[in-house]
Amino acid sequence: MGHPISMSPMTTPLRKDAARNWDRIVAVARALVDQDIPLQLNDVASRAGVGVGTVYRHFATPEALLETVATSCLEALAAHGQQALADTDPWRALEGFLFRTVEAQVTDASLAPVAAAATDTLPRTTELKRALQSVGTALLDRARDAGAVRRDLAAADLVPLMCGIAYAVNVHGGTPADRIDTAHRYLATLLEGLRATPQHA
Amino acid sequence: MGHPISMSPMTTPLRKDAARNWDRIVAVARALVDQDIPLQLNDVASRAGVGVGTVYRHFATPEALLETVATSCLEALAAHGQQALADTDPWRALEGFLFRTVEAQVTDASLAPVAAAATDTLPRTTELKRALQSVGTALLDRARDAGAVRRDLAAADLVPLMCGIAYAVNVHGGTPADRIDTAHRYLATLLEGLRATPQHA
DNA sequence: CCCTAAGCGGATAGATCATCCGATTGTGTG
DNA sequence: CACACAATCGGATGATCTATCCGCTTAGGG
Numbered sequence: 001m002g003h004p005i006s007m008s009p010m011t012t013p014l015r016k017d018a019a020r021n022w023d024r025i026v027a028v029a030r031a032l033v034d035q036d037i038p039l040q041l042n043d044v045a046s047r048a049g050v051g052v053g054t055v056y057r058h059f060a061t062p063e064a065l066l067e068t069v070a071t072s073c074l075e076a077l078a079a080h081g082q083q084a085l086a087d088t089d090p091w092r093a094l095e096g097f098l099f100r101t102v103e104a105q106v107t108d109a110s111l112a113p114v115a116a117a118a119t120d121t122l123p124r125t126t127e128l129k130r131a132l133q134s135v136g137t138a139l140l141d142r143a144r145d146a147g148a149v150r151r152d153l154a155a156a157d158l159v160p161l162m163c164g165i166a167y168a169v170n171v172h173g174g175t176p177a178d179r180i181d182t183a184h185r186y187l188a189t190l191l192e193g194l195r196a197t198p199q200h201a
Numbered sequence: 202m203g204h205p206i207s208m209s210p211m212t213t214p215l216r217k218d219a220a221r222n223w224d225r226i227v228a229v230a231r232a233l234v235d236q237d238i239p240l241q242l243n244d245v246a247s248r249a250g251v252g253v254g255t256v257y258r259h260f261a262t263p264e265a266l267l268e269t270v271a272t273s274c275l276e277a278l279a280a281h282g283q284q285a286l287a288d289t290d291p292w293r294a295l296e297g298f299l300f301r302t303v304e305a306q307v308t309d310a311s312l313a314p315v316a317a318a319a320t321d322t323l324p325r326t327t328e329l330k331r332a333l334q335s336v337g338t339a340l341l342d343r344a345r346d347a348g349a350v351r352r353d354l355a356a357a358d359l360v361p362l363m364c365g366i367a368y369a370v371n372v373h374g375g376t377p378a379d380r381i382d383t384a385h386r387y388l389a390t391l392l393e394g395l396r397a398t399p400q401h402a
Numbered sequence: 403c404c405c406t407a408a409g410c411g412g413a414t415a416g417a418t419c420a421t422c423c424g425a426t427t428g429t430g431t432g
Numbered sequence: 433c434a435c436a437c438a439a440t441c442g443g444a445t446g447a448t449c450t451a452t453c454c455g456c457t458t459a460g461g462g
Contacts, residue, residue: 015459018409042450051411056451116372150393152386160373161387168365171317172358185353186362192351193394216428216439243419252442257420 004124022058024048029069033110039065063113064121070110074128077104081135091148094139095191098162099184105166106183107176116163133159150196165190205325223259225249230270234311240266264314265322271311275329278305282336292349295340296392299363300385306367307384308377317364334360351397366391 003019004011014022028048032039039062045055059065080100087093105111120126137155144151169183204215204223215223229249233240240263246256260266281301288294306312321327338356345352370384 012408015408017459021410040449045411052451053411053453054409057409118374150390153390157373157383157387160369160383163372164365164367164369164387166365167368168361171364172361173319182358182361186358186365189351189354189394190391191394193390193392218428219440222441241418246442253420254422254442255440258440261420 018058021048021050021054024050025055025058025065026068029065030110033066033069033108036109038062041065061121063117066110067114067120067122067125070108070114071124071128073104073108073111074114074125074132077101078128078131078135081132081139084139085135090139090143090146091195094143094149097136097139098158098191099187101162102165102169102183102187103180105162106169106179112163112166112170115159147196149194153194161190219259222249222251222255225251226256226259226266227269230266231311234267234270234309237310239263242266262322264318267311268315268321268323268326271309271315272325272329274305274309274312275315275326275333278302279329279332279336282333282340285340286336291340291344291347292396295344295350298337298340299359299392300388302363303366303370303384303388304381306363307370307380313364313367313371316360348397350395354395362391 003014003022013019025044025048028044029039032044032047041055041059041062042052044065045052048055055065059068077100081097084093084097087096105115114120114125115129120129133155136158140149140153140155140158143149165183165186168186169179172179172182174182204220214220226245226249229245230240233245233248242256242260242263243253245266246253249256256266260269278301282298285294285298288297306316315321315326316330321330334356337359341350341354341356341359344350366384366387369387370380373383374380375383
């Protein structure tokens with residue numbers, strides 16, 4: 001699957017047992033994140049049935065493990081971003097992309113902290129975040145050129161705003177279904193404000 | 202100043218040395234919060250020049266200490282809320298109140314965690330939060346009755362949204378001045394969306 | 403089959419947290 | 433003022449959590 005080496009072909013492949021342990025650890029971490037249990041590496045080790053040293057060797061910090069867990073989700077977002085760029089309607093493209101982004105953050109607890117972190121542990125995370133940022137910038141610029149969004153919001157505001165919405169949803173709370181609904185309402189409201197406001201012209 | 206007993210007249214006053222230590226501890230905590238240093242009670246004790254036991258006796262948990270630090274700020278907000286209720290323009294009143302709220306959260310690091318916490322440690326905090334909530338509800342209802350805000354946002358959304366904005370500002374980062382500016386931009390955008398949107402009628 | 407290096411795993415040192423209790427000090431009383 | 437007693441102090445201490453190090457095991461090429 002998604003072992004580190006699958007991204008960097010220059011590294012010697014992991015030994016079979018190492019790969020197995022890597023999978024176990026990430027699977028356990030995924031489960032913990034889904035249950036909102038904080039990632040403590042000692043704990044992960046015992047749950048995965050491996051030694052503490054093994055976990056620390058693969059992932060130097062809880063953040064590194066969390067980023068690994070988040071990777072697939074980030075990749076899916078980036079992929080959708082590419083599709084959005086192909087949409088001919090600039091506003092619809094931006095709107096759809098942002099909806100997916102918040103929905104992902106609200107659905108997957110691993111995403112929010114990774115998105116909000118100023119500095120990344122893994123190069124892969126940096127790479128993916130950069131890609132997402134550039135897609136967002138492109139979509140926003142296009143929408144702005146089309147006169148569809150107000151001019152005082154910059155590309156650098158997109159990530160913070162999406163994180164803010166996700167955070168607000170968490171504060172609001174509720175069942176998973178509620179949360180998605182809340183996320184939609186909040187984002188819809190924000191987008192209404194994001195639109196260029198012709199009534200002020 | 203604001204010792205616990207000043208709010209509950211039924212309790213015997215603190216002994217002189219106890220009051221002095223209480224002040225020292227809160228002052229140190231205030232300073233730590235302002236420097237974004239996490240509140241660790243052992244650490245607070247040594248910085249305040251008191252024993253660990255003393256700190257733990259006054260504040261059972263870091264949250265209790267944080268809530269105490271935040272109290273004066275919450276009181277100021279509640280006071281402003283009362284003034285806002287006196288404003289005859291429903292929209293302006295709501296807008297002003299919300300601006301103050303985010304500004305406070307962005308300015309004072311003790312506020313955000315206290316506002317976002319689902320459950321309070323101190324009764325006083327619960328009381329103040331309830332008061333703020335009811336002011337917010339009143340302002341929102343009034344604005345809605347005046348047809349000034351969209352109907353699909355409830356009073357229960359106000360706190361989460363304000364926390365979300367503050368969080369977004371933190372993710373965005375920058376100097377204190379930048380942060381206040383960012384907060385204003387974000388809130389202005391959100392408020393634009395919060396307004397009733399007549400062009401959809 | 404054997405050798406080597408990659409990988410394993412847990413004992414353990416180090417840091418942090420929170421409690422408990424003997425020593426100290428403020429305060430009301432005679 | 434001297435005393436008694438209760439309130440408060442403070443840090444030694446045990447519990448918990450974090451992360452490293454190193455002797456043992458095992459995969460996999462020759």
